[in-house]
Amino acid sequence: MLKVLVDCFGGDHSPEANVEGALMALKQFCDIYLILTGDEAAIRGCLEGKEYDADRLEIVHAPEVIGCDEKPIDAVRLKRESSMMKAIRMLRDRDDISAMVSTGSTGALVAAALTRIGRVRGVIRPAFCPILPTMDGGLVGICDSGANVEVTPEMLRQFAIMSSLYMEHVYGISTPRIALLNVGKEPEKGDEIHQKAHILLSETPEINFVGNMESRDLLSGRYHVVVADGFSGNVLVKTTEGTALELLKKLKKDIFSRTIYKIGALLMKKMFADEKEFMNYQNYGGSVLLGCSKTVVKGHGSSKAVSVAKCIEQAYRMEQSSVAAKTEEVILKYEHYEE
Amino acid sequence: MLKVLVDCFGGDHSPEANVEGALMALKQFCDIYLILTGDEAAIRGCLEGKEYDADRLEIVHAPEVIGCDEKPIDAVRLKRESSMMKAIRMLRDRDDISAMVSTGSTGALVAAALTRIGRVRGVIRPAFCPILPTMDGGLVGICDSGANVEVTPEMLRQFAIMSSLYMEHVYGISTPRIALLNVGKEPEKGDEIHQKAHILLSETPEINFVGNMESRDLLSGRYHVVVADGFSGNVLVKTTEGTALELLKKLKKDIFSRTIYKIGALLMKKMFADEKEFMNYQNYGGSVLLGCSKTVVKGHGSSKAVSVAKCIEQAYRMEQSSVAAKTEEVILKYEHYEE
Numbered sequence: 001m002l003k004v005l006v007d008c009f010g011g012d013h014s015p016e017a018n019v020e021g022a023l024m025a026l027k028q029f030c031d032i033y034l035i036l037t038g039d040e041a042a043i044r045g046c047l048e049g050k051e052y053d054a055d056r057l058e059i060v061h062a063p064e065v066i067g068c069d070e071k072p073i074d075a076v077r078l079k080r081e082s083s084m085m086k087a088i089r090m091l092r093d094r095d096d097i098s099a100m101v102s103t104g105s106t107g108a109l110v111a112a113a114l115t116r117i118g119r120v121r122g123v124i125r126p127a128f129c130p131i132l133p134t135m136d137g138g139l140v141g142i143c144d145s146g147a148n149v150e151v152t153p154e155m156l157r158q159f160a161i162m163s164s165l166y167m168e169h170v171y172g173i174s175t176p177r178i179a180l181l182n183v184g185k186e187p188e189k190g191d192e193i194h195q196k197a198h199i200l201l202s203e204t205p206e207i208n209f210v211g212n213m214e215s216r217d218l219l220s221g222r223y224h225v226v227v228a229d230g231f232s233g234n235v236l237v238k239t240t241e242g243t244a245l246e247l248l249k250k251l252k253k254d255i256f257s258r259t260i261y262k263i264g265a266l267l268m269k270k271m272f273a274d275e276k277e278f279m280n281y282q283n284y285g286g287s288v289l290l291g292c293s294k295t296v297v298k299g300h301g302s303s304k305a306v307s308v309a310k311c312i313e314q315a316y317r318m319e320q321s322s323v324a325a326k327t328e329e330v331i332l333k334y335e336h337y338e339e
Numbered sequence: 340m341l342k343v344l345v346d347c348f349g350g351d352h353s354p355e356a357n358v359e360g361a362l363m364a365l366k367q368f369c370d371i372y373l374i375l376t377g378d379e380a381a382i383r384g385c386l387e388g389k390e391y392d393a394d395r396l397e398i399v400h401a402p403e404v405i406g407c408d409e410k411p412i413d414a415v416r417l418k419r420e421s422s423m424m425k426a427i428r429m430l431r432d433r434d435d436i437s438a439m440v441s442t443g444s445t446g447a448l449v450a451a452a453l454t455r456i457g458r459v460r461g462v463i464r465p466a467f468c469p470i471l472p473t474m475d476g477g478l479v480g481i482c483d484s485g486a487n488v489e490v491t492p493e494m495l496r497q498f499a500i501m502s503s504l505y506m507e508h509v510y511g512i513s514t515p516r517i518a519l520l521n522v523g524k525e526p527e528k529g530d531e532i533h534q535k536a537h538i539l540l541s542e543t544p545e546i547n548f549v550g551n552m553e554s555r556d557l558l559s560g561r562y563h564v565v566v567a568d569g570f571s572g573n574v575l576v577k578t579t580e581g582t583a584l585e586l587l588k589k590l591k592k593d594i595f596s597r598t599i600y601k602i603g604a605l606l607m608k609k610m611f612a613d614e615k616e617f618m619n620y621q622n623y624g625g626s627v628l629l630g631c632s633k634t635v636v637k638g639h640g641s642s643k644a645v646s647v648a649k650c651i652e653q654a655y656r657m658e659q660s661s662v663a664a665k666t667e668e669v670i671l672k673y674e675h676y677e678e
Binding site: 107135146149150181183184186190191194214215216217218219220230231232234235236238239240241242243244245246247249250251254255258260261263264265266267268271274275278279 | 408446474485488489520522523529530553554555556557558559569570571573574575577578579580581582583584585586588589590593594597599600602603604605606607610613614617618
């Protein structure tokens with residue numbers, strides 16, 4: 001039985017979405033056991049009237065919640081009784097628990113994971129790897145997307161190793177094509193860190209490095225992983241999400257501006273619904289914090305039930321495929337390069 | 340009479356688009372005089388049969404072309420007889436010429452401008468400021484979008500000052516709202532450079548600094564200028580363009596997948612054409628290299644005639660409104676901060 005913690009508070013739709021997502025995952029995987037943390041009465045309220053396997057669900061009461069506007073370090077230090085910190089401590093202390101999912105404050109989760117949960121041996125810093133859909137129906141992971149705004153070339157190589165193994169073992173992509181986010185395709189582009197990283201990535205036979213990528217090609221389907229410093233990786237992910245959302249909003253507004261457009265859109269109703277689903281990041285789960293010794297998955301703050309269920313699935317597959325152990329094996333080959 | 344150089348080679352649609360764009364600008368502004376550089380026979384070929392005011396058009400023969408894959412420094416040094424370098428030298432040497440437009444290699448143009456054309460007094464480094472449309476029908480400038488992959492906080496302040504004056508005087512936006520591209524809204528987000536830049540921007544009363552911006556809000560219309568280091572600014576612009584293009588491509592493909600969608604799309608034909616025009620970056624001209632002592636405008640490599648004409652219009656308005664002189668005045672107030 002795989003035990004996964006679900007932090008039920010801190011998201012925009014908490015605790016309802018978190019609890020409902022947990023029940024969905026419970027139905028999907030018969031060998032999963034979920035521990036929900038948060039205000040017990042509120043969680044019980046969400047469970048009322050629902051059918052589920054009560055033998056595989058447990059509630060651990062946590063009266064506090066970490067808000068999104070709280071300083072991460074303070075929250076981690078002071079909110080010991082919060083749903084997130086209780087989950088983090090249980091993840092750290094209990095050998096029978098291997099993963100946790102949270103839709104709460106990203107900053108607090110990163111700070112807590114870094115200070116309370118160990119890293120995979122050899123890993124300099126864990127990194128986020130969110131997943132986006134590509135236009136050919138595939139997926140692309142972006143690593144790092146914001147856990148490390150400052151990086152070294154060796155860190156970028158580790159991001160590549162970690163995310164390559166992740167895409168291979170959690171998403172079943174054999175020899176994923178790895179690119180380095182840069183301002184141009186030529187190896188000498190970018191600052192010194194990216195130039196050096198390009199060389200390091202080229203010298204790492206464990207990954208299928210295909211060169212620099214310009215950000216306009218992210219959704220082309222030509223790449224399975226884009227390696228990035230956390231600053232520009234964050235810009236990459238949020239710009240893609242933001243542009244897609246704004247365009248859909250504009251389309252909708254324009255459709256309602258004329259009757260003939262409304263009629264046309266009626267005929268295309270299913271297509272527009274499909275596009276919306278396709279671009280709905282809720283369907284792609286959350287960001288695994290790669291490089292932690294135990295699996296930590298960060299769901300979007302706006303996660304609904306389906307997204308929480310996806311996050312739990314990601315945690316499940318991370319553990320089933322032993323990505324952390326595989327990561328350690330490769331990373332340690334290059335440990336002497338550590339800066 | 341305002342004299343503007345038009346480098347007619349190096350773009351995807353050169354020289355036809357460049358020459359046609361020049362003729363459009365010539366028609367639009369009666370007080371403009373254009374000097375076209377490049378292979379004279381080819382340019383004359385493009386002019387054949389066209390009606391235009393020959394008294395305000397001159398051709399300067401330049402037999403060489405700088406390719407997009409050439410190393411910028413080498414190109415600048417070795418291709419002295421190229422259409423770009425001839426234009427650059429004329430811009431430098433002749434007091435009666437105030438601006439130039441090119442759709443050729445960005446790297447070569449930046450290198451040439453930095454080494455051959457002077458900076459506005461006090462400016463540490465010139466920066467690009469491309470323009471994108473926002474969803475409410477407005478515009479947003481991104482400065483820098485790639486001329487400087489490494490920056491200092493003081494450089495970011497200068498980018499803010501330069502682009503604020505640009506948006507005000509070239510686009511008629513009074514007290515433009517300036518944001519700093521960062522990974523979160525809070526002032527303490529990002530690396531040390533962005534944290535310090537946030538403080539400097541807050542302490543500059545000449546600009547209307549409204550705080551950090553997350554990249555997902557670029558097209559919201561809430562900002563007129565986004566200040567960025569050239570690396571993440573480049574990612575921001577190219578991701579926006581790339582996402583919009585990929586989505587439109589996907590929509591088109593999906594429409595053709597079913598007859599009923601095709602019928603629906605037929606009713607919405609004008610709307611889709613409008614959306615396409617709206618997102619067509621050709622309509623928004625090029626990127627002015629702000630901070631040069633003479634105006635240098637870089638058009639997109641894929642520029643068609645309308646885009647070249649827009650670039651010439653940008654050059655015209657830069658000069659008409661004396662943005663460089665206004666920039667110098669503000670920048671010099673802060674010169675003692677220079678690092």
